[in-house]
Amino acid sequence: MTRPHLARTYTAMVLCGVTAATLTAAAPATAGAAAPATGAPGATTARGGAAAPGSDAAPGGDADQAAAVDGEAPPGLDVLKRGQGMAPGLLFLTPQGRHETPRGPQIVDDRGRPVWYHRIPEGFVAADFQVQEYRGQKVLTWWEGESSPTGTGSGTGYIADENYEIIATVSTPDAGERTDFHEFRLTPDGTALILSYRDEPYDLTPVGGPKDGQVLDYVVQEIDIATGEKVMDWHSLDHIPITDSDRRFDAGMPGPFPYMHLNAVSLDSDGNLLFSGRETSTIYKVDRETGEVIWRLGGKRSDFRLGAGARTIGQHNIEPAGEDTYRVFDNQNMGSPGYESRVAWLRIDERRMTAELVRQQVHPDRLTTGLEGNSQALPNGNTFVSWGSPSGRISEFAPSGRLVFDGTLPKDISSYRGYRAPWKSTPDTAPDVEVNDTVTAVDAVWNGATEVRGWRVLGGGTESGLRPVARAGWDGLDTEVRLPPEARDIAYVKVQALDGRGRVIGSSEVEAVEATAP
DSSP, X not given: OOOOOOOOOOOOOOSSSTTOOOOOSOOOOOOOOOOOOTTOTXXXXXXXXXXXXXXXXXXXXXXXXXXXXXXXXXXXXXXXXEOTTOOSSEEEEEEEESSXXXXXXXXXXXXXXXXXXOOOOTTOEEEEEEXXXXXXXXXXXXXXXXXXXXXXXXXXXXXXXXXXXXXXXXXXXXXXXXXXXXXXXXXXXXXXXXXXXXXXXXXXXXXXXXXXXXXXXXXXXXXXXXXXXXXXXXXXXXXXXXXXXXXXXXXXXXXXXXXXXXXXXXXXXXXXXXXXETTTTEEEEEOTTTOOEEEEESSTTOSSEEOTTOOOSSOEEEEEOSTTEEEEEEOOSSSSXXXXXXXXXXXXXXXXXXXXXXXXEOOXXXXXXXXXXXXXXXXXXXXXEEOOBTTOEEEEEOTXXXXXXXXEOSTTEEEEEEEEEOOOOOOSSOOEEEEOTTSSEEEEEOTTOOSOOEEEEEEESSTTOOEEXXXXXXXXXXXXXXXXXXXXXXXXXXEEEEOTTSOEEEEOOOEXXXXXXX
């Protein structure tokens, strides 16, 4: 078999910001959200109303294995530092950017080697790829769809099992709304918190716009994954006036006025909700039952008196971090060069209504993140950080602030968020083997298999007469194994995947070798 190179043409695509450029590639197919994997226990699709754009075909183990064999490799991660004290686990990224490179959620190891890759259709992007729990099982979740120049998306949330088969999809059930990429969070209640939005006619004269203008109404929904029904439906225009925005109307700005740019939703320790508004530089706590705003932290109408260093600017990814303490990825700018970005830990006092900076983490290179970004608390006390765009840096810090891991995506490529988590999978799919034209090496591919530590190549003159001819350690999703000169006249070949104890955990089909004449 030979491996074709798939031609792809991309232009700028950076999530989370009105400075994002549109794609000039041919218009992608706009099939409905992927159906659940047939035969999977509890497989459901939470959908309703107009179908959101999604993949041409449902992602899954077989499709992703075929794409890994026949397509271009994902961009991977250039690891700059691997120090002692890193938390265990793999890295979960969704690279996108200006390069002519495949896009899609990918898992990489600490050396930057791809472990699993799901290639998405041309013109699409992916976001918020991570390990979560659904019905007591570890699952992979991500959003996939199209992104707009206003920094919003229209797509679908996917939930995949340990075999990378889709067991559920989630999108807004309301016609006229689009499911956004900024959040896809599963809850212990079998629900998903998602963001969507709709265009609304609105009087924009208070922000310097026309009386007959349009504004984006940001919507937070809690969806029952099993039924697709709404448990909660919150609209920003019912609670947050457009005059809270730090942005003024600009006639040259594409699309409706993005007055709030809601970019994160999380659960507080008491079960209520935390929102982040980028264009208001405000963190909101919202009653999960009534939808009323409990308090505002930062922005024009902060309910708290802010201490030194406690003000955030254009922030992302708000998370509870202990009693009355919150961890924020604080961009410290609104999409243009400004102060260095940071992870900030803020403590509030609801009796005195004060907020103080407990500590902060900046990158040693003093990175400024105009768009995107998140932070994650790891079980060993470390903090994992995706620094967003434009840097494309991925880092991990010890509690002392010491940098223990640092990596970078290729130039002009970033990941909207990044995560580290343990993940194990031995997929139901079989490995694949390919021989190069001169029969000097084979490529062994098993997309998503996390327990492979080595490859053994079997070759021979007949299908039934195979013998071991070469062996190599695992070196990423596509591992090249060199063949010795005495094995280059083989007519048939297969590969065996070996675990850490040398046991066979997967085998490819036997393939005929087709050498190219010199």
